[in-house]
Amino acid sequence: MPIIQTQQLFKIYNEDTIPVYALRDLSLDFEEGEFTTIVGPSGSGKTTLLNMIGGLDTPTRGDVFIDGTNIASLRKGDLIDFRLRNIGFVFQSYNLIPVLTALENVSLIMELQNLDPKSTRERALQVLEEVGLADKLHSKPSELSGGQQQRVAVARALASRPKFVLADEPTANLDSKAAMNLLDIMAKLNEEESMTFIFSTHDQRVIERARRVVTLVDGALHEDLVKAK
Ligand code: ADP
Ligand code: ADP
Secondary structure, three states: OOOEEEEEEEEEEOOOOOOEEEEEEEEEEEOOOOEEEEEOOOOOOHHHHHHHHOOOOOOOEEEEEEOOEEHHHOOHHHHHHHHHHHEEEEOOOOOOOOOOOHHHHHHHHHHHOOOOHHHHHHHHHHHHHHOOOHHHOOOOHHHOOHHHHHHHHHHHHHHOOOOEEEEEOOOOOOOHHHHHHHHHHHHHHHHHHOOEEEEEOOOHHHHHHOOEEEEEEOOEEEEEEEOOO
16 A cells, blocks of 8 residues: 555635635555655746645645545644654754754654653654764854754654654755765665655756655656666
């Protein structure tokens, strides 16, 4: 069974005035362990698709299934729990909490999941080390570079071992060295822990690293390319 399925997904903004078809009839399957990028011109629906898959916004028509569960069937509180347990998010704006240290930012989601404090701390330390920030545990976001903040955001997304990670232009604000570092971290987790990644990008070097490239144009599926191994 695919880990994520979208069925005839439509998202229409401003349906009552001047409708914007952000997604048109998208039916896509994503299997566990994929390393997939969503590409397409600005305004083609990439962010909207990631928001629908992540349950951050609801489709106008159509359904999203995660592990066979139709996320529209979940009540609000259950959806929040479901997201915490299953999905890691990495956004362009890192959404780190300014008053918390790197370690605290990474620990927060696990604390919300009521994991015991000892394993929370161990796991947070482990992922921060994996992303090369073992010496920045007690730094606040304002004391970190853009690339370092992005790596805290990635560590936070990975810490609770989500079933899959959704990343919206994760390298957009990074210089090319930091961007490739981030891709290396993602690829390693994909290979070693078979963590599923779906990320949008404009960056040709990032597209080259993906194993599947889904291209959207005007909200519709334009091409779905799986590269040969
Ligand atoms: P991309 O991520 O590929 O740049 P988006 O998913 O952000 O594309 O946007 C797809 C289309 O939906 C665009 O035409 C955009 O202007 C429109 N759109 C996105 N969010 C909203 C919104 N909240 N209200 C109205 N239109 C929106
Ligand atoms: P900036 O945002 O200022 O470009 P980076 O976050 O890209 O900074 O990198 C800062 C330093 O950390 C660099 O010397 C880089 O080589 C190192 N670095 C980046 N990623 C990793 C990683 N995954 N593991 C270890 N060190 C890293």
